[in-house]
Amino acid sequence: xxxxxxxxxxxxxxxxxxxxxxxxxxxxxxxxxxxxxxxxxxxxxxxxxxxxxxxxxxxxxxxxxxxxxxxxxxxxxxxxxxxxxxxxxxxxxxxxxxxxxxxxxxxxxxxxxxxxxxxxxxxxxxxxxxxxxxxxxxxxxxxxxxxxxxxxxxxxxxxxxxxxxxxxxxxxxxxxxxxxxxxxxxxxxxxxxxxxxxxxxxxxxxxxxxxxxxxxxxxxxxxxxxxxxxxxxxxxxxxxxxxxxxxxxxxxxxxxxxxxxxxxxxxxxxxxxxxxxxxxxxxxxxxxxxxxxxxxxxxxxxxxxxxxxxxxxxxxxxxxxxxxxx
Amino acid sequence: xxxxxxxxxxxxxxxxxxxxxxxxxxxxxxxxxxxxxxxxxxxxxxxxxxxxxxxxxxxxxxxxxxxxxxxxxxxxxxxxxxxxxxxxxxxxxxxxxxxxxxxxxxxxxxxxxxxxxxxxxxxxxxxxxxxxxxxxxxxxxxxxxxxxxxxxxxxxxxxxxxxxxxxxxxxxxxxxxxxxxxxxxxxxxxxxxxxxxxxxxxxxxxxxxxxxxxxxxxxxxxxxxxxxxxxxxxxxxxxxxxxxxxxxxxxxxxxxxxxxxxxxxxxxxxxxxxxxxxxxxxxxxxxxxxxxxxxxxxxxxxxxxxxxxxxxxxxxxxxxxxxxxx
DNA sequence: CTGTTAGCGCCTTCAC
DNA sequence: GTGAAGGCGCTAACAG
Numbered sequence: 257x258x259x260x261x262x263x264x265x266x267x268x269x270x271x272x273x274x275x276x277x278x279x280x281x282x283x284x285x286x287x288x289x290x291x292x293x294x295x296x297x298x299x300x301x302x303x304x305x306x307x308x309x310x311x312x313x314x315x316x317x318x319x320x321x322x323x324x325x326x327x328x329x330x331x332x333x334x335x336x337x338x339x340x341x342x343x344x345x346x347x348x349x350x351x352x353x354x355x356x357x358x359x360x361x362x363x364x365x366x367x368x369x370x371x372x373x374x375x376x377x378x379x380x381x382x383x384x385x386x387x388x389x390x391x392x393x394x395x396x397x398x399x400x401x402x403x404x405x406x407x408x409x410x411x412x413x414x415x416x417x418x419x420x421x422x423x424x425x426x427x428x429x430x431x432x433x434x435x436x437x438x439x440x441x442x443x444x445x446x447x448x449x450x451x452x453x454x455x456x457x458x459x460x461x462x463x464x465x466x467x468x469x470x471x472x473x474x475x476x477x478x479x480x481x482x483x484x485x486x487x488x489x490x491x492x493x494x495x496x497x498x499x500x501x502x503x504x505x506x507x508x509x510x511x512x513x514x515x516x517x518x519x520x521x522x523x524x525x526x527x528x529x530x531x532x533x534x535x536x537x538x539x540x541x542x543x544x545x546x547x548x549x550x551x552x553x554x555x556x557x558x559x560x561x562x563x564x565x566x567x568x569x570x571x572x573x574x575x576x577x578x579x580x581x582x
Numbered sequence: 583x584x585x586x587x588x589x590x591x592x593x594x595x596x597x598x599x600x601x602x603x604x605x606x607x608x609x610x611x612x613x614x615x616x617x618x619x620x621x622x623x624x625x626x627x628x629x630x631x632x633x634x635x636x637x638x639x640x641x642x643x644x645x646x647x648x649x650x651x652x653x654x655x656x657x658x659x660x661x662x663x664x665x666x667x668x669x670x671x672x673x674x675x676x677x678x679x680x681x682x683x684x685x686x687x688x689x690x691x692x693x694x695x696x697x698x699x700x701x702x703x704x705x706x707x708x709x710x711x712x713x714x715x716x717x718x719x720x721x722x723x724x725x726x727x728x729x730x731x732x733x734x735x736x737x738x739x740x741x742x743x744x745x746x747x748x749x750x751x752x753x754x755x756x757x758x759x760x761x762x763x764x765x766x767x768x769x770x771x772x773x774x775x776x777x778x779x780x781x782x783x784x785x786x787x788x789x790x791x792x793x794x795x796x797x798x799x800x801x802x803x804x805x806x807x808x809x810x811x812x813x814x815x816x817x818x819x820x821x822x823x824x825x826x827x828x829x830x831x832x833x834x835x836x837x838x839x840x841x842x843x844x845x846x847x848x849x850x851x852x853x854x855x856x857x858x859x860x861x862x863x864x865x866x867x868x869x870x871x872x873x874x875x876x877x878x879x880x881x882x883x884x885x886x887x888x889x890x891x892x893x894x895x896x897x898x899x900x901x902x903x904x905x906x907x908x
Numbered sequence: 909c910t911g912t913t914a915g916c917g918c919c920t921t922c923a924c
Numbered sequence: 925g926t927g928a929a930g931g932c933g934c935t936a937a938c939a940g
Contacts, residue, residue, distance in 0.1 A: 307917030
């Protein structure tokens with residue numbers, strides 16, 4: 257049977273109040289403290305989180321909502337969020353929403369049920385109506401109409417950097433390839449500012465921006481590349497898109513990076529120990545996770561926080577761009 | 583202020599008992615039910631999970647412990663575990679143990695704290711002492727000395743299949759490349775039965791089985807391949823190891839699969855939508871996850887369950903083996 | 909069927 | 925500094 261506080265008190269020959277004080281590090285006389293501790297150990301006692309929560313209304317628990325953890329970007333993010341949370345003695349629920357707002361809503365309800373203290377969400381569905389400023393919520397990569405806190409990588413700079421790196425490596429006719437959704441989110445800036453910067457640099461810039469979900473990116477890209485045989489540098493909206501683009505390029509019997517250079521976005525690695533998939537604009541995932549956690553915990557504790565955090569990205573050379581001697 | 587059950591009862595003009603019944607789907611008169619529902623909606627009421635848990639001692643929550651979710655195999659597993667749990671209306675805590683038994687222990691304590699009802703664990707550290715038969719625990723890929731429930735893929739068959747597929751594709755001199763740890767676990771069978779089967783099939787079989795953690799697999803493999811230039815087929819302990827082996831092969835200016843064919847183990851995909859990394863023995867991850875969840879929930883509900891579940895694996899052709907015309 | 913009531917295990921005043 | 929007692933919000937048992 258599970259030991260309760262009363263059992264501990266009885267065994268230690270003290271009142272339950274003292275036991276509670278010991279557990280919560282409230283000063284007690286040394287002699288009673290040691291008696292209580294001995295009793296706790298003997299009974300192998302653990303405080304019941306529910307009874308405690310009923311009084312304190314705190315859970316030390318946060319939910320992370322993302323489309324699917326089965327994706328290197330999200331799993332890396334989840335990894336670092338959990339790590340940051342652990343450091344603050346919080347636990348993390350993981351929710352794979354698959355983009356379904358019903359499931360996202362279910363988790364949002366959990367803060368009202370006292371099951372979690374707050375939420376970090378990478379959500380691309382339409383849950384604006386449920387997100388209020390009173391809800392401890394930190395959004396990643398997506399801004400809401402209301403002033404919901406969010407953190408994002410610097411997608412604007414990312415687009416610019418990609419254009420510059422391509423030019424630096426001798427590309428003359430570049431292209432952006434990607435997809436987009438209805439929901440406004442930060443990733444759209446990747447395309448916009450790549451285009452702007454390419455023009456500014458005097459590069460020709462073609463665009464293939466499909467509507468998501470995309471059924472067959474590879475063959476779309478093939479058609480696009482046949483229509484634009486001059487292209488020698490491509491920036492894709494994500495690293496995974498880059499992988500598909502590369503397949504399309506190889507189908508057309510062109511080489512990467514000799515004929516066409518490719519830069520992706522995300523900085524995907526399959527695991528901590530592996531290399532970047534492609535040359536890429538790296539999002540500072542660990543820092544994004546840490547920042548999101550810090551902001552959320554601030555909100556939970558009622559501290560005011562800035563509502564917008566943009567973290568810097570950087571270019572990482574993979575084997576899909578030419579080496580450049582500086 | 584948050585609405586409580588009493589508020590709902592008052593507004594609906596009924597007793598708290600009726601409210602409780604409505605919430606828990608216990609039959610009530612239609613008229614009261616509708617009054618209660620209306621009041622719930624009006625007050626935007628949500629039951630407090632803590633107060634309920636205090637009575638029921640149930641959390642509808644399970645913890646998943648794995649080394650790191652930032653790895654395609656584990657993230658796929660986590661994805662399916664969460665999916666199976668969601669179906670049963672359970673929530674999932676995610677714990678990245680990084681192999682540290684302290685953290686694993688912390689989560690195991692959570693069942694005593696009433697924070698979770700049970701645990702699914704992929705653990706390679708030495709936590710045997712904390713795992714008792716009274717703890718609702720399902721182990722993946724690892725067996726404990728006590729009769730702890732576990733589910734695993736059929737590693738024995740996997741090793742055999744790999745040997746057969748290599749032979750079928752004309753390999754004569756095969757090798758196993760992998761690493762191993764102190765802790766006894768199912769993966770050791772991959773090597774053992776590959777070797778056995780290779781011998782039975784009359785293939786020469788070399789072995790490179792390093793002690794984990796492995797610092798530089800690629801150069802170790804290079805040395806190994808130089809010492810064994812006759813090798814034309816390799817079975818690796820994991821797909822990720824296969825990736826490194828392939829890099830080593832390319833460094834030696836040999837081709838995959840023309841000169842050396844490679845078969846990995848795991849059936850890794852970066853995401854649901856991408857392809858297998860290499861030719862591989864696929865673990866039935868989804869089924870493993872579902873089985874683990876089903877077993878765990880059975881234990882939580884006090885039902886007896888078999889203690890050992892072995893799920894079948896199968897070979898999937900990637901681009902690191904030759905095509906075979908049947 | 910339904911209202912009332914006694915706890916669930918803990919924290920927190922409150923007198924002592 | 926400490927023991928006793930009330931109550932957090934809910935469920936379940938009981939009496940009507």
